[in-house]
Amino acid sequence: MRLNVIGSSPAWPNPGSAHSGYMLEADGSRVLLDCGPGVLGRLRETAMWPEVDAIAITHFHLDHWGDLVPWVWGTFYLASNGPVAKPALWVQPGGGAFLTALGERLGFPDMFERTFHLSEYEPDVPFQIGKLAVTATRVPHYKLETYAFRVQSNGAVLAYSGDSAPSRELVEAARDADLFVCEATLLRGELDGEPRGHLSLDEAVEAFEASGAKRLLVTHRPRELPTPDEYELAYDGLELEV
Template structure:
């Protein structure tokens, strides 16, 4: 389903309706209220039909524990999932499934922290012995050396080839665009403690969004989100000084700084515990929120 706020504060020149989310100016917006109005019914990634209009569609699956999964769709057959943390598969099965199992054409993983890839494991079991066996293998895009990482995990689980049985593993290269599920993705290296981590720019012919995954403060965030229609940026911390060294996460204030430096049109904060309050005018991703760009 596509859900849209009934009322959406915006800066001058930015129009927001319950049906279409045009990005004609820069906005840091938040709904006046928690309820959302259903405006159209589509499963994640299916085409959104409107004459002569192509749009990127982002649907956020975020738990209170900050497990991350971001389905992205465009007009056309492709369905892309950015990250696949614990609980994401169950959410997709309950809301975006065909015969009880989600059809996804490609999954792109930002890094190997469990909250960003952990549901690949039940995805494997559900495909090998459950409903997923009737579907084609999705592409699985991984950071450099990611196939070796997955093979090591599979060995620990007692099935070294478990991931290659279910997915078609591929590795991306920093700064080099690749195509997945009919969309163009460009990975940008970001700082996240000592873990190899990337954010993604995701584009079709008309719209672009940026997804930070996990990141500490960096000028590369502004490069990642330069001029995009929607910037999905993590804001895990209440205050930046609560983080360790090297840094691995952002506060909301730091995320806003990256947004303002990027020239992006709109900011949506992700990977943040629901218990942490936000200043008025900031928008936080919530489980099941669906955004049309």
């Protein structure tokens, strides 16, 4: 399984960087975890239009899904010249109705359904994208319904925190993973809101150590915050074998 970090920014962009977007590829199957602003443009640096089997969204904060909107407009434009591939789009329970309501405001009620094969995942029930099995686990993130992803292929496991407060659920989602891609948005946990929504770097390391995962990749980290060299920090364009 290969990871390509497309975008690694927190809720505001690091200089020159896209928001959340992580491409995973195994045996010719490709899934994009989250699709924040800037991700589509980055994907178009290597292909006129992205070739993905599926996109899976952790939650509906804009920095994790915003580029689904221009994905629609680009697909509509390209469709005037011939058929365009329709990727699967996996969203949380109730996500289909959420996207229809958004479509009513942003363009057409069915704009997302016309662009993607829409499906809603069930918590803790794996769904299959070619050779990749994805499991979504609910994690605490302020008061917004949010999921972490665990992706398995050919015996390799990648865990992705999405956005999460410190929690047992997050630790279990990353249990014994080969690679744990974990957010570290905060300088200190005490600076978070109530209920908690994000991790400091220390809390990300604590979750990593408690999980037994083999390798930690820190992401969603503001450029404004220090990250000691001993930690592996995600950047747009980073490619890793899992």
